[in-house]
Amino acid sequence: MTAQTHDTLTLEPNIKDPDGFYAELLATHEGLDRDESEALNARLVLILANHIGDRDTIRAALEAAKPAR
Amino acid sequence: MTKIFETPLYPYQRSPDQDAATPVRHPVVVLGAGPVGLAAAIDLAQADIPVVVLDENDKVSWGSRAICFAKRPLEILDRLGCGDEMVDKGVVWNLGKVFFDERKVYDFNLLPEDGHKRPAFINLQQYYLEQYLVDRVRALQADGKAIELRGGNKVTAVKPDESGVRLTVETPDGPYLMDADWLIACDGAGSPTRTMLGLDFQGRVFEDNFLIADVVMKADFPTERWFWFDPPFNKGQSALLHKQPDDVWRIDLQLGWDIDREAEKDPAKIAPKLEAMLGPDTDYEFEWVSIYTFQCRRMEKFRHGRVLFAGDAAHQVSPFGARGANSGFQDTDNLIWKLKLVIDGTAPEALLDTYDDERVYAADENILNSSRSTDFITPKSHASRVFRDAVLDLAEHHAFARPLVNSGRLSLPAIYDGSPLNGPDVDGLPIRSRPGAPASDAPLRDGWLIDRLGGGFQLVTIDTQAPDTLDVDGITVTRLALSAKDDPSGALAERYLGEAPGAVYLMRPDQHVAARWTSFDADAVAAAVKTATARA
Numbered sequence: 001m002t003a004q005t006h007d008t009l010t011l012e013p014n015i016k017d018p019d020g021f022y023a024e025l026l027a028t029h030e031g032l033d034r035d036e037s038e039a040l041n042a043r044l045v046l047i048l049a050n051h052i053g054d055r056d057t058i059r060a061a062l063e064a065a066k067p068a069r
Numbered sequence: 070m071t072k073i074f075e076t077p078l079y080p081y082q083r084s085p086d087q088d089a090a091t092p093v094r095h096p097v098v099v100l101g102a103g104p105v106g107l108a109a110a111i112d113l114a115q116a117d118i119p120v121v122v123l124d125e126n127d128k129v130s131w132g133s134r135a136i137c138f139a140k141r142p143l144e145i146l147d148r149l150g151c152g153d154e155m156v157d158k159g160v161v162w163n164l165g166k167v168f169f170d171e172r173k174v175y176d177f178n179l180l181p182e183d184g185h186k187r188p189a190f191i192n193l194q195q196y197y198l199e200q201y202l203v204d205r206v207r208a209l210q211a212d213g214k215a216i217e218l219r220g221g222n223k224v225t226a227v228k229p230d231e232s233g234v235r236l237t238v239e240t241p242d243g244p245y246l247m248d249a250d251w252l253i254a255c256d257g258a259g260s261p262t263r264t265m266l267g268l269d270f271q272g273r274v275f276e277d278n279f280l281i282a283d284v285v286m287k288a289d290f291p292t293e294r295w296f297w298f299d300p301p302f303n304k305g306q307s308a309l310l311h312k313q314p315d316d317v318w319r320i321d322l323q324l325g326w327d328i329d330r331e332a333e334k335d336p337a338k339i340a341p342k343l344e345a346m347l348g349p350d351t352d353y354e355f356e357w358v359s360i361y362t363f364q365c366r367r368m369e370k371f372r373h374g375r376v377l378f379a380g381d382a383a384h385q386v387s388p389f390g391a392r393g394a395n396s397g398f399q400d401t402d403n404l405i406w407k408l409k410l411v412i413d414g415t416a417p418e419a420l421l422d423t424y425d426d427e428r429v430y431a432a433d434e435n436i437l438n439s440s441r442s443t444d445f446i447t448p449k450s451h452a453s454r455v456f457r458d459a460v461l462d463l464a465e466h467h468a469f470a471r472p473l474v475n476s477g478r479l480s481l482p483a484i485y486d487g488s489p490l491n492g493p494d495v496d497g498l499p500i501r502s503r504p505g506a507p508a509s510d511a512p513l514r515d516g517w518l519i520d521r522l523g524g525g526f527q528l529v530t531i532d533t534q535a536p537d538t539l540d541v542d543g544i545t546v547t548r549l550a551l552s553a554k555d556d557p558s559g560a561l562a563e564r565y566l567g568e569a570p571g572a573v574y575l576m577r578p579d580q581h582v583a584a585r586w587t588s589f590d591a592d593a594v595a596a597a598v599k600t601a602t603a604r605a
Binding site: 038039042043045046047050 | 455456458460462463467469470473
């Protein structure tokens with residue numbers, strides 16, 4: 001299963017007010033040091049993955065997130 | 070307490086084999102009188118196959134070692150005649166608590182399903198188990214069964230050929246030769262048999278040391294499994310506290326990789342950690358201190374002609390999840406009925422290849438589960454630790470993260486999906502009892518279902534008609550006729566019928582389901598028996 005063949009993961013724009021979302025994401029990290037930010041990101045990944053739930057969609061997201069080679 | 074370790078249970082005695090002019094031939098020789106070797110031998114003796122067990126020692130193994138025994142192995146030990154002793158002496162536990170740093174992040178209840186004779190888990194020191202198994206050997210001997218236990222017999226050479234194995238055995242009186250039609254090697258993770266035959270043992274090494282300190286203490290800790298990630302008394306590492314009988318407590322402390330093993334074993338070094346863990350006023354004494362490392366690996370195949378490997382000799386797992394000794398019993402449970410049919414000439418040798426198919430499959434499942442637990446407990450990379458800690462942080466507040474916490478999973482038996490021995494299935498019957506699955510126990514009007522199963526092929530009929538016995542080319546299939554009136558709790562119907570009005574289950578001698586139908590058909594049953602004995 002790769003991102004190319006998968007159609008339940010949305011990689012088209014899907015967030016209303018993208019600038020607002022981005023500011024909110026950064027604001028959540030405000031005042032955190034590197035380790036704390038890293039821990040927050042890890043918690044966020046787990047929370048969002050659980051919200052999605054569907055293993056195929058999560059797998060497609062993991063693929064899409066891999067560094068480009 | 071040390072007495073049990075020091076008492077020879079099967080001291081060396083000169084055997085007539087040592088004075089024979091030519092090597093004496095035995096149908097089956099088992100190497101190793103640990104739990105798995107003794108289970109194999111007892112199973113053979115109960116099936117009237119003469120067996121000799123060789124072990125270079127003559128006592129129970131030193132220290133508590135394996136302490137958690139799961140339901141399925143207890144059912145197997147019931148069939149071998151040791152289940153009551155185990156459960157009567159063992160500590161039953163259901164509740165586990167998980168701590169992270171100084172906080173309790175959650176607790177879990179194993180919530181064992183009702184309607185089973187045996188509990189999900191008991192804790193018991195391995196030396197008690199070994200003692201009960203040796204007692205059982207003695208009882209079988211008193212009944213005239215051909216089962217022999219030779220202590221002080223060290224095998225120094227193993228020469229297999231097409232029809233058997235020649236062994237060179239070292240004893241206090243010097244060496245002797247013996248022959249075996251079949252050899253079962255249960256000689257542990259460091260299996261000398263495996264080494265002598267030059268066989269592989271591939272897998273993954275975990276670069277970590279763990280300290281076991283079994284302590285005797287009168288403490289009012291509850292009968293629960295307590296697991297700490299990164300506790301203040303063992304910073305950056307893990308810890309476990311678990312109760313055994315006789316006020317013995319298992320304490321397991323992760324130490325890391327680059328350590329001085331001898332220094333870490335010094336009680337003066339351990340004591341401050343234990344005081345911080347147990348509280349300063351707790352009186353305890355050490356029963357057993359040991360440092361271990363572990364690997365997750367298995368042999369490529371467990372059958373090598375006339376030599377069959379079982380238990381740790383065939384596969385090794387991390388201790389997290391209690392899948393070592395527990396899976397060893399499931400190996401011999403799977404192997405012995407097959408070997409019996411092959412020796413009796415009622416099944417072809419190919420049946421033994423399915424021991425490979427089924428138990429390699431189970432070993433891979435055990436290795437997978439145990440490796441995953443280990444990766445959670447001892448993160449191997451920075452990212453792995455970050456996610457582990459994130460899971461633990463979230464588990465304290467959010468239910469969704471709790472199933473991700475992995476301090477060892479409940480040891481469950483493998484379901485042999487895809488086994489070549491599986492016969493037909495029908496839609497609509499409960500998935501848990503599909504072909505390949507071990508029988509689910511259920512309370513009957515007069516006892517337990519599990520006690521009525523095993524030892525031979527059986528046709529379990531629930532509100533269906535069938536003959537009381539069938540003969541399929543020399544294999545006898547006996548009927549166990551059950552009906553709704555035998556099922557006061559409804560568990561039998563729930564586990565075996567679902568919505569169906571009746572069912573017919575073909576059960577293997579190891580209490581696994583071979584095939585099932587909703588009504589009896591003699592030709593279909595005969596075909597399934599042939600499939601289940603590799604004659605199809």
